[in-house]
Amino acid sequence: MSALETRARQALARLGASTPDDGDLAARTPITGEVLGRVKTSTPDDVDAAISRAHASFRAWRSVPAPVRAAVVRRLGQLLTEHKSDLADLVTLEAGKISSEALGEVQEMIDICEFAVGISRQLYGKTMASERPGHRLSETWHPLGVVGVISAFNFPVAVWSWNTALALVCGDTVVWKPSEATPLTAVACDALLRRACVDVGADPAVHQLVQGSAAVGEQLVDDARVALLSATGSVRMGRAVAPRVAARFGKALLELGGNNGAIVTPSADLDLAVRGIVFAAAGTAGQRCTSLRRVIVHASIADDLVGRIADAYRQLPIGDPFDDSTLVGPLINRAAFEAMQTSLQQARADGATVVLGGDRVDVAGPDSYYVSPAIVRMASQTSVVREETFAPILYVLTYTTLDEAIELHNAVPQGLSSSIFTTDQREAERFLAADGSDCGIANVNIGTSGAEIGGAFGGEKETGGGRESGSDSWQAYMRRATNTINYSDQLPLAQGVNFG
Numbered sequence: 001m002s003a004l005e006t007r008a009r010q011a012l013a014r015l016g017a018s019t020p021d022d023g024d025l026a027a028r029t030p031i032t033g034e035v036l037g038r039v040k041t042s043t044p045d046d047v048d049a050a051i052s053r054a055h056a057s058f059r060a061w062r063s064v065p066a067p068v069r070a071a072v073v074r075r076l077g078q079l080l081t082e083h084k085s086d087l088a089d090l091v092t093l094e095a096g097k098i099s100s101e102a103l104g105e106v107q108e109m110i111d112i113c114e115f116a117v118g119i120s121r122q123l124y125g126k127t128m129a130s131e132r133p134g135h136r137l138s139e140t141w142h143p144l145g146v147v148g149v150i151s152a153f154n155f156p157v158a159v160w161s162w163n164t165a166l167a168l169v170c171g172d173t174v175v176w177k178p179s180e181a182t183p184l185t186a187v188a189c190d191a192l193l194r195r196a197c198v199d200v201g202a203d204p205a206v207h208q209l210v211q212g213s214a215a216v217g218e219q220l221v222d223d224a225r226v227a228l229l230s231a232t233g234s235v236r237m238g239r240a241v242a243p244r245v246a247a248r249f250g251k252a253l254l255e256l257g258g259n260n261g262a263i264v265t266p267s268a269d270l271d272l273a274v275r276g277i278v279f280a281a282a283g284t285a286g287q288r289c290t291s292l293r294r295v296i297v298h299a300s301i302a303d304d305l306v307g308r309i310a311d312a313y314r315q316l317p318i319g320d321p322f323d324d325s326t327l328v329g330p331l332i333n334r335a336a337f338e339a340m341q342t343s344l345q346q347a348r349a350d351g352a353t354v355v356l357g358g359d360r361v362d363v364a365g366p367d368s369y370y371v372s373p374a375i376v377r378m379a380s381q382t383s384v385v386r387e388e389t390f391a392p393i394l395y396v397l398t399y400t401t402l403d404e405a406i407e408l409h410n411a412v413p414q415g416l417s418s419s420i421f422t423t424d425q426r427e428a429e430r431f432l433a434a435d436g437s438d439c440g441i442a443n444v445n446i447g448t449s450g451a452e453i454g455g456a457f458g459g460e461k462e463t464g465g466g467r468e469s470g471s472d473s474w475q476a477y478m479r480r481a482t483n484t485i486n487y488s489d490q491l492p493l494a495q496g497v498n499f500g
C-alpha cells in the first residue's frame with residue numbers, strides 16, 4: 001500500500017469511517033494519480049431509497065424547534081474542530097490543495113456551523129401593518145423539504161457544509177451527491193454528521209450520501225421530492241440542471257462558473273495588488289470558482305505590474321501539496337491540464353503573448369498534472385478570455401479610462417467575483433456602484449477569492465444567481481407563508497371590496 005493510501009486510510013479511520021475498497025468508482029489522488037480507495041456508485045434504487053429516507057425524516061425534523069435542531073450543527077462544528085487536520089489531510093489527498101488551504105477549508109466549515117447555530121434563533125419573518133382594523137399581517141418561515149446538494153471537487157467539503165448546516169437548522173433534510181473526484185472526503189463528512197446526530201439524539205437519516213457520476217445527480221434533479229436542488233459546478237452543468245428543476249417547479253440554487261476580474265488603477269498600492277493578485281490567480285492552482293482570471297490594468301502601469309507579478313510567479317514553489325513550502329499543488333486531472341493547454345493555444349492563435357508559465361512540471365510522474373501558473377497578455381478580450389478555464393491562466397488586458405475598464409470587466413458571461421485595486425475613493429465607489437461591477441461579489445483592495453462565510457456568496461448572469469452561506473442566504477432553504485389574522489368580529493375586505 002502506498003504512503004498516500006495509508007495516509008487516507010488512517011485519516012478516515014480517525015474520522016470514524018473506513019476506506020471503501022470494493023466499489024467501481026476509483027478515488028484517485030491528484031498528488032500522484034494513485035488510487036486511494038474504491039467507492040460504490042449508488043444505483044437508481046439506492047438513490048430513490050436515500051431520497052425516501054430523507055423525505056420521511058423531514059416529516060418529523062420540520063417540527064423540531066430550530067434552536068434544538070441547531071444542536072446537531074453545533075456538535076458537527078465541535079467534531080470538525082477536533083478532526084480538523086484529518087479532514088484537511090483528506091481534502092489535500094483528494095483535491096490536491098495545499099495543507100494551509102485545506103485547513104482553511106475545514107475552518108470555513110467550522111465558521112458556517114457557528115453561523116448556522118446563531119441563525120437558528122434568527123429565522124425572522126416580518127410583521128406588516130394591515131390596512132384592515134383588527135387585523136395583523138405577518139410572515140412565517142417554514143422548512144422546505146429535502147435539499148439535494150451537488151458539489152464540486154475544488155471545495156469538496158466547505159460547499160457541502162454551507163448548504164447542510166443551513167438546511168439542517170432550517171428544518172430541511174439533505175441528500176448529497178459529491179463530485180466523483182472526491183468521494184472519500186464525502187464519506188468522512190457523512191460519518192462526522194452521523195456521529196453528531198447520534199451524540200445529540202437526532203435522527204441520522206436527516207443526511208443521506210449518494211455517490212457517482214452525473215446520472216446520480218440527475219436523479220436528484222428530476223425527483224419531485226427534492227424541494228431545493230443546490231448545485232455547484234460548471235455553467236454547462238447548470239444549463240442542463242436549471243430547466244429540468246424548473247419544469248417540475250422545484251427550486252434551484254446555482255453556483256456556476258466565474259470569470260473573475262481585477263481592475264488595477266494608477267493609484268493602486270502595487271505591492272498589495274501583486275500579493276492579492278498572486279494569491280487569487282495562482283492559489284489553489286487556479287481551481288476556485290473565485291480564482292482571478294483577468295487583470296485589467298491601466299496602460300501606464302501595465303509593464304510594471306506584469307513584471308512584478310512575473311517575478312512573484314517565478315518564486316512560487318510548485319509541488320507536493322503536503323510540503324509546507326509548496327504554494328501551488330497539482331491540477332485535479334489530465335482533463336484539466338488539457339483544457340489549460342487548449343486555452344493557451346487558442347490565446348496564442350488570438351495573438352497573445354505568454355509572459356511566462358503554462359508548462360507541465362514533473363513532480364510525481366506521468367499520472368499527475370502539475371503546471372506553472374501562466375500570465376498571458378492579450379490585446380483584446382477574445383472568446384477564450386470570456387470563457388472560464390479551470391486552471392491557473394491569468395489574462396492581462398489594459399485600459400485607459402475607468403469607464404472602459406468597467407466595460408471590459410463586465411463584458412463576460414459570468415458574474416461571480418470582482419475587485420479593484422485603487423487608493424482613489426472615487427474609483428472605488430464607482431466600481432461598487434450600480435454602474436460598476438456587475439458581480440455578486442465586488443471587493444476593494446483584496447483579490448477575488450477567499451471570501452468569508454458571513455456574506456452571501458454567489459453571482460449573477462451565467463454564475464446562476466444563487467446565494468449561499470452568510471447574510472440572509474438561509475431564506476433559500478425555507479418557504480415563506482404570509483399570515484393575515486383577523487382578531488375582530490368584523491370581516492372587512494381588502495381594497496375596500498364590498499361583497500353582500
Ligand code: UN1
Pocket residue numbers: 108154155159232287288289290448449450451452
Ligand atoms: C468555490 O470555489 O466553489 O471565496 C468556493 C472563496 C472560498 C469559497 C470558494 N471561500 O474562494
